[in-house]
Amino acid sequence: MAEIKKIAVIGTGVIGNGWIARFLAQGHEVIAFDPAEGAEQRTRKVIDQVWADLEKLGTAENASKERLSFVPTIEEAVKDAYLIQENVPEREQLKKDVLASIDQYAQSDAIIGSSTSGIMPSTLQAGLTHPERVMVAHPFNPVYLLPLVELVGGKETSEEALEAAKTFYASINMKPLVIRKEIEGHVADRLMEALWREALHLVNDGIVTTEEADAAIIYGAGLRWAQMGPFLTFHLAGGDQGMRHMLEQFGPALKLPWTKLEAPELTDELKEKVIEGCESHAGDTSITELEQKRNEFLVKLLDLVEDYWPESKI
Template sequence: MRFGVVGTGVIGAGWTTRALARGWDVVATDPAPGAEERLRLAVDRAWESARKLGVFPGADPTRLEFAASLEEVVSVSEFVQESVPEHESLKKGVHEAIDAVADPDVVVASSSSGLLPSHLQAGLRHPGRLVIGHPFNPVYLLPLVEVLGGSQTSESALERAIAVYEDLGMYPLRVRTEIEGYLSDRLQEAMWREILHLVNDGVATTGELDEAILYGPGLRWAGMGTNLIFHLAGGENGMRHMLEQFGPALELPWTKLVAPPLSDDLIDAMVEGTSLQAGDRSIADLERTRDDYLIAVMRGLKAHDVGAGRTLARWEERLHGVQQQRWKTGDRIPNPLELYACPVEPEWVDYNRHMTESAYLLAAGWATDKLFRYIGIDDDYRAGGHSFY
């Protein structure tokens, strides 16, 4: 697969890293001065986090090619992901340029976080191939991608986009109705507006509001989501009892939802509050912390087969199923086989910085799986009714 990226800011760089981790070739472009250098630095910074979740054989940042023009990217790509800034007129112009060059069967996806695809595809020669593929930052770790089409988008284009995103280890969520803001951002926006009101009215600081999520609802949301959590709040009778008991509170004027004016005082309060929270930690430091805890959370969820942990489990299953080397009758093995390699994860190390026995067993088990596949004992072997147990 040759994956095309048009626009290499934070989101475009995230797409680039994820596609490279899949073992694909990536061709990217951005007209901004210094864009190539910034993209390669961003990929290098993100690569360690991507590697912790697992990268496919042959995956390497050197498989990134930076092109001088949009036309060069589009002419050689099998799938194009546009990630230019969120201005409708700009995006429309970019899609017109892509549409003029790309083969008719190449699907073109936009990373837009809220624009209507029907507006973006209006006037294109091949409007049926335009889809929205809205990811979440950091794209190289978070699996969610909202997928929707416009009034002229073909079902085959949507199916193709979903297949590509699944191949990238993501969770494509089909948005069935074309609506501004899609799903997740509309939910986040409601909370964001209320945060602005609470800070503007002097009720709480940015740090206190973050703590109100970190130590309670945020932990619940990762594994179940709001609706299932509220279903539990209703006890044995579930959501019906919850709504009957707490529904009247919805009539109370607790929340405002409409955003307050972004006055200088409010902007200063938000900036000062988040600066105080960050302390002396740089953006790069905060990104590393974010990536590390996201990886830890997804691994924890994997053990319970819920949420993003389920997506991670499927990704790892595919990774362990990849076998580049195969033994054939008559092959000589002059040296010890090196069939499996992985980094030593922090949780594998005990208090005196030694790898634990259980971690050795885990790594040995994965290496044994590779050995079985090397000698032909794989999924096809078992599907044929054979067994080595």
């Protein structure tokens, strides 16, 4: 049986609750802090809703929803924690203030991971007493199902802290990807953002609807990417010679102005196209029902991915 570790979760919005669900499902004790009214009730409701999905994926022998407790201060939450996961809103000064409080009260060797999707760790760790244990630990929604977590160290993050974090996140069935250099937006979000910008252009120019753009990914590239990602997919496009032939034959096309690197202006007209398109596509299906369908799909898909890539390189 894996050692039970005490984990602190600061901020219990969508991402924070996702972390809590994953930590509990992997048998750990979670101490949560969120000053928002009704935070604990919302978190426990989320845990109840997603627990069946977690059980389908497989929970730890000692997993229990009862190992969650809320406390009234950051100090109480972090003082005995092995790892602290910060998930407050994406405002730089707010995150720095919260991390300063965590740094003040946490044990000196505790790992501090920020779920920030775009702020660089060097910015977050500046001025802290123990900046060497602070890093970005950026997950993807829904955190309780999707395994990728991007670990990004700042200028003062120690290799020991990064290695300890990598080991821990791997122990809760995640795929920790250690990013070699810190950049705004990290890696996966930058890749998704490029596709999102192009999709907005196609909708804005009247080439496709939002539903048609989604279909192009669902029934085309998305199916391949779920198994191999963009590079290995193109490696196959080169035939027996793989990427070498692919670049020779199709490389010159990269200079053709097919795509638009700049995002389109988010006008009221474009906003309405996107909003109305999504609402029309969803129809009478509620957000809760869409989330349930997504979770059922991801549970099945993750099993399939594991069948084909049982020994991932990350």
